[in-house]
Amino acid sequence: MNNSLSEKVGIVGIGHAKFGKRSDTTIRELAHEAAIPALEDAGNCADKIDAVVVGVAGDEFAGQGSSGAVINDYVGMAGKPMFRVEAACATGSAAVRAGWALIKSKLASVVLVIGAETMTQVSSARAQELMARAGDTRWEYPFGVTFPSYYALMATAHMHRYGTTREQLSMVSVKNHKYGALNPYAHLQREVTLEEAMKSVMICQPLNLYDCCLISDGAAAVVMANEENARKLSDTPVWLNALGAASGEMMISERHDLTSIAASRIAAEQAYKMANITPADVDVAVVHDCFTIAEIIAYEALGFCTPGEGGKLIQEGQTYIGGKIPVNVDGGLKAKGHPLGATGVSMTVEIVRQLRGEAGSRQVGDAEVGLSHNIGETGQYCFVHIYTR
Amino acid sequence: MNNSLSEKVGIVGIGHAKFGKRSDTTIRELAHEAAIPALEDAGNCADKIDAVVVGVAGDEFAGQGSSGAVINDYVGMAGKPMFRVEAACATGSAAVRAGWALIKSKLASVVLVIGAETMTQVSSARAQELMARAGDTRWEYPFGVTFPSYYALMATAHMHRYGTTREQLSMVSVKNHKYGALNPYAHLQREVTLEEAMKSVMICQPLNLYDCCLISDGAAAVVMANEENARKLSDTPVWLNALGAASGEMMISERHDLTSIAASRIAAEQAYKMANITPADVDVAVVHDCFTIAEIIAYEALGFCTPGEGGKLIQEGQTYIGGKIPVNVDGGLKAKGHPLGATGVSMTVEIVRQLRGEAGSRQVGDAEVGLSHNIGETGQYCFVHIYTR
Secondary structure, three states: OOOOOOOOEEEEEEEEOOOEOOOOOOHHHHHHHHHHHHHHHOOOOHHHOOEEEEEOOOHHHHOOOOHHHHHHHHOOOOOOOEEEEEEOEOHHHHHHHHHHHHHHOOOOOEEEEEEEEOOOOOOHHHHHHHHHOOOOOOOOHHHOOOHHHHHHHHHHHHHHHHOOOHHHHHHHHHHHHHHHOOOOOOOOOOOOOHHHHHHOOEEEOOEEHHHEOOOOEEEEEEEEEEHHHHHHHOOOOEEEEEEEEEEOOOOHHHOOOOOOOHHHHHHHHHHHHHHOOOHHHOOEEEOOOOEHHHHHHHHHHOOOOOOOOHHHHHHOOOOOOOOOOOEOOOOHHHHHOOOHHHHHHHHHHHHHHHHHOOOHHHOOOOOOEEEEEEEEOOOOEEEEEEEEO | OOOOOOOOEEEEEEEEOOOEOOOOOOHHHHHHHHHHHHHHHOOOOHHHOOEEEEEOOOHHHHOOOOHHHHHHHHOOOOOOOEEEEEEOEOHHHHHHHHHHHHHHOOOOOEEEEEEEEOOOOOOHHHHHHHHHOOOOOOOOHHHOOOHHHHHHHHHHHHHHHHOOOHHHHHHHHHHHHHHHOOOOOOOOOOOOOHHHHHHOOEEEOOEEHHHEOOOOEEEEEEEEEEHHHHHHHOOOOEEEEEEEEEEOOOOHHHOOOOOOOHHHHHHHHHHHHHHOOOHHHOOEEEOOOOEHHHHHHHHHHOOOOOOOOHHHHHHOOOOOOOOOOOEOOOOHHHHHOOOHHHHHHHHHHHHHHHHHOOOHHHOOOOOOEEEEEEEEOOOOEEEEEEEEO
16 A cells, blocks of 8 residues: 555554443543553553544533543643544544644644544433434524435435345344444443344334434543554554545435435545555445444445445445445444444444454454544544554 | 744735624624635635635524534635634634644645634523533532633732732723724724723622623634745735743633733743744734623733733833834624624734734734734633734
């Protein structure tokens, strides 16, 4: 793989809090649970950190304004340059992107990136309201649109145009639960059968309960470093070689096509070009499966299959380990959970684990190239990262 | 001035919405009011923008979750890579820092940075609660600490140790109102007499009403570009040559000294070192005067005088135009207003105006080197930028 930029950025430490309903803890403690292992993993480099980026999507969930400051202090980083990054459900990946930019710009040489969110400490109704308020509060939210309904529109359009089936949606859920059961950090660590997934309660036609990701608390952290420091701090740095990003129209009513998310395609093209690879070169991927249809649409945007063939890809089992392109073998948002600010950083953690060969029973054999894909809202944000070992 | 980094980052476009109680508008419209003039000022370069950074401090003020997406779409930037940056009251400067990093990292070549906040569309009590919640909600907020009381502690300590007087605090207010009266974008465009400022209602001993900045709506925007594009897009680029940043302990009870803010000193030292200049080289500065005492403490942190001499500096008139170092000649947070996410970007706009020689009746003669200083909370964040023409 060629990298047109001269100096590489390595990921040298990873940490991951247990995702779940963490009523035992607070956002600062969750962040700590992820950040300290990440610093230890990176050769106990706390004193070498010269910038911190915190990803938290919504201060309202934890009731703490400007929560980056609380987290930064609690993990022992008071004094260091720090800001918070937010990009809705893609907050964590935006934070990793900002960390990469700080290093490449030489404003920093070793950066701690923390993503965290506590979502279960408000009522379920309040959590749903806060998420829905990330939709347009002038023109969509007041009319009752919520995220399940946005993605239900996409599922309906995809089924209509391409013949994607209800069963194929459930197959995504079955796969992600299978791998979630093997991931000790996952919120739900149990398998579901296709029958269970098919028969669960309807949330928003055609999406049922098992098509929807979880409302979780959680945190994840990574330590990133410039090439010189990366080689010093780790024997197994994973290089973040290429980054793509794009945004999309605010209102779903402005979109020309509901069967795809344009920002995903644009961000993927940028990343592949920067990495100088094709989709076929990717050995393992984590994609944004906030709803099962989102994973199918992501397969297509990322070029793992052609548009309309996503349903077939899961039906053929091609996104399982051993298939053409294993996807979300950490359980995905669906089973691992989706604490908004943590998700993107957790994706990076999973790819690093896979490229290091440390994923245990979920290991993709001989993984050399990894990809993470993280969407905010319905594609108002998208970030694609490509990693190599 | 020497810059150790090879390629410069220029500011090539500025735009500023009218700060004030803007009940006529929404956050997206305020952002538009700033962003479109900035794009026009930068040679109508909307099509050249390849990244957007949005600074909004608190989604709760506008009731719009993930407000970057709404703003990005409304100013016509859907499609472009975008994320939001937040650093409490220093959000705008953190956004400028992120924009600089995106350019230097070569992830982008021309970046639109927008800072915006609507604070008057919730009740005054709610606005105060939201701001107070940026303090530690576990250990300080529950006991009734608000930002006037944090800064009142600093004022009391400064008066006790250095003999700073009530009158000197009011002199800061008189100066900033004098210049706010000359700034068409300022929230309060009227002068106050020293007597008025001294006699206003007590808010939190020793800080009275005229020691406190305003609760305002507003937005500001800048277009930043790499050197090649900066020279193409503008005949008068202003170079952002040096950036310093630091954070501080979360709780004021953890601070060793209440007469200064350590993060300010650290960030200033970094910036001066990177710019290879001394405080005496600065021709014009904007500093974080959320309370009058904060401006006095900033004089000292930035090296415009020695610690303890800040009160004397304003008393001698040295921070007026014509003095040793003109400070906040745009009215400062005190008279111009402090829409949280907008403030840091507005500071950059003011320095660009001054270095271009476009500040009209507020112009500092022959200004070549400018500095902006922006604090989040009570120093949990600080950003110092140094600019040259």
